[in-house]
Amino acid sequence: MHADQDSQYAATRFKDLLARHGALPSMSRCGNCYNNAHAESFWSRLKTELLDGGVFPGLAEARLEISHYIAYYNAERRHTALGYQSPNHFESHLQTMS
Structure with a gap:
């Protein structure tokens, strides 16, 4: 699951939800708006x-x-x-x- 660096995507509850569904988190590097x-x-x-x-x-x-x-x-x-x-x-x- 790719997302930017917004706080809702870094929240523990969201990370737990991904883990429960077998999804891996993916985030852009901080300060690199063209990363993804x-x-x-x-x-x-x-x-x-x-x-x-x-x-x-x-x-x-x-x-x-x-x-x-x-x-x-x-x-x-x-x-x-x-x-x-x-x-x-x-x-x-x-x-x-x-």
């Missing part, structure tokens, strides 16, 4: 484009919608940092060049 910029960008887009202040009716709906969003984000969504290509297209193009 791609993950930060993804979470920002997910919050803005999918959640938009709303909530899911239940866990099953949340899992389904989030999995659909991840598929869209990787296969179709164009990213300015990738020359307006999807991540999948960008990576496949890189592999053909090497």
